[in-house]
Amino acid sequence: MHPKFDFRRILKCMHNPFENAMAQLGKVAKITDFGDEFFARLRQPDRDIRISIPVTMDDGTLKIFEGYRVEYNNALGPYKGGIRYHPETEINEVKALAFWMALKCAVAGIPMGGGKGGITVDPKKLSKGELERLSRGWVQKLSDILGPHKDVPAPDVNTTPEIMAWMADEYAKIIGDKTGAVITGKPLEKGGSEGRGTATGLGGFYVFESLKKELNLPDKCKVAVQGFGNVGNNTAKIFAENGHIIIAVSDSKNAIVKDDGLDLERVEAYKKTTGGLKDFPGSRNITNEELLELECDLLIPAAFENQITADNAEKIKAKAIMELANGPTTPEADDILFKKGIPVVPDILANSGGVTVSYFEWEQNLKNEHWSEKEVFEKLKKMMEDSSLKILEKAHAAKTYLRMGAFILALERIKEKMKN
Numbered sequence: 313m314h315p316k317f318d319f320r321r322i323l324k325c326m327h328n329p330f331e332n333a334m335a336q337l338g339k340v341a342k343i344t345d346f347g348d349e350f351f352a353r354l355r356q357p358d359r360d361i362r363i364s365i366p367v368t369m370d371d372g373t374l375k376i377f378e379g380y381r382v383e384y385n386n387a388l389g390p391y392k393g394g395i396r397y398h399p400e401t402e403i404n405e406v407k408a409l410a411f412w413m414a415l416k417c418a419v420a421g422i423p424m425g426g427g428k429g430g431i432t433v434d435p436k437k438l439s440k441g442e443l444e445r446l447s448r449g450w451v452q453k454l455s456d457i458l459g460p461h462k463d464v465p466a467p468d469v470n471t472t473p474e475i476m477a478w479m480a481d482e483y484a485k486i487i488g489d490k491t492g493a494v495i496t497g498k499p500l501e502k503g504g505s506e507g508r509g510t511a512t513g514l515g516g517f518y519v520f521e522s523l524k525k526e527l528n529l530p531d532k533c534k535v536a537v538q539g540f541g542n543v544g545n546n547t548a549k550i551f552a553e554n555g556h557i558i559i560a561v562s563d564s565k566n567a568i569v570k571d572d573g574l575d576l577e578r579v580e581a582y583k584k585t586t587g588g589l590k591d592f593p594g595s596r597n598i599t600n601e602e603l604l605e606l607e608c609d610l611l612i613p614a615a616f617e618n619q620i621t622a623d624n625a626e627k628i629k630a631k632a633i634m635e636l637a638n639g640p641t642t643p644e645a646d647d648i649l650f651k652k653g654i655p656v657v658p659d660i661l662a663n664s665g666g667v668t669v670s671y672f673e674w675e676q677n678l679k680n681e682h683w684s685e686k687e688v689f690e691k692l693k694k695m696m697e698d699s700s701l702k703i704l705e706k707a708h709a710a711k712t713y714l715r716m717g718a719f720i721l722a723l724e725r726i727k728e729k730m731k732n
């Protein structure tokens with residue numbers, strides 16, 4: 313697609329994710345008394361780093377890629393956060409994601425701070441060798457600041473366990489640390505944790521179960537999921553396995569709807585053979601915008617930022633929204649949805665299962681242990697239930713919505729440690 317017509321690029325110009333994040337912070341400042349100095353500190357990352365990564369391409373030419381690492385806040389522990397590979401990734405996006413990570417770790421109750429990384433690249437256009445050299449190059453440029461007790465990256469959009477394994481290996485070569493705890497989301501055989509692949513979706517499901525009554529949702533929900541990647545696909549499957557009906561899913565190109573429910577295994581197989589979702593037998597093709605406006609019980613955005621905005625929030629018909637993507641709802645849309653009585657379970661709670669199991673992986677690596685999947689999921693469930701209920705309490709006490717409740721809980725925990 314010509315960049316000029318890239319819908320996401322246009323949206324991003326209109327809604328800078330970091331400005332959105334700061335607008336959310338501004339809303340909390342109005343209803344709390346944490347103090348101006350504390351908010352001033354949180355308006356800037358501890359540091360943001362841009363790097364250039366030279367990569368020798370398969371044809372022998374040299375290409376320079378732009379990469380980033382933002383270390384936002386480490387009051388609670390080492391910076392923690394994924395690495396995104398995307399052609400539209402830029403510093404404001406990474407800063408926003410790093411800020412949300414700081415709050416997310418606090419909400420999850422784990423001893424880690426917030427960071428995020430990225431490279432401006434379309435990984436689908438690289439060969440495997442080029443992708444490996446690029447990923448190792450990112451670590452070479454940043455090895456000084458990374459480390460199990462300093463800054464611990466993880467996967468995000470378009471980064472895989474294999475990429476994490478290359479990065480851990482590169483770090484071990486340069487620094488000599490063999491624990492693997494410098495990076496999470498590794499393959500099982502390279503020190504990854506059981507359950508990391510499905511952790512974000514499963515964590516989201518535990519949050520949903522904890523808040524279902526509060527959200528006034530039926531036992532058998534009709535669910536629409538935007539995004540069919542790691543998070544969207546796994547979340548859809550977990551909801552379907554637990555008796556809910558997935559009426560719609562989408563990827564970057566297409567969306568499909570089937571009122572009596574999609575057979576997700578067949579959808580996945582169809583996408584693998586045809587390369588997309590379009591014309592999946594028995595379903596109707598719709599646009600991604602139409603998916604967001606479907607009549608359903610639960611809408612799960614699981615793709616990118618800025619999907620629910622002032623332009624479409626009025627048209628949302630879902631009874632509730634659960635944000636598995638980071639930053640899918642703009643602050644203006646939040647206000648509209650609140651007035652319409654549509655509750656939004658915020659990203660920093662709903663998708664915190666991923667970082668929670670990443671933290672488990674880090675802990676297992678440092679202690680040289682391997683926990684069973686059962687143990688991982690039991691710990692995850694308890695932590696997700698605890699944070700859901702605490703956020704609900706905070707929101708009720710401040711007579712506000714769930715996102716504000718989550719921010720209040722996170723800021724209390726960060727402020728407490730920043731005193732020291």
Ligand code: NAD
Pocket residue numbers: 320467468469470471512538539540541542543544562563564565600614615616617636637638663664666667
């Ligand atoms: P992914 O690369 O595996 O999948 C992204 C999916 O979104 C793909 O199916 C892609 O086709 C689709 N997509 C892209 N543009 C779209 C558009 N405009 N409309 C609809 N679909 C579109 O990435 P992921 O790891 O699943 O991450 C998705 C979201 O979840 C991101 O916001 C990420 O930050 C967040 N998240 C991921 C994790 C994790 O553990 N991977 C944890 C927490 C949050």
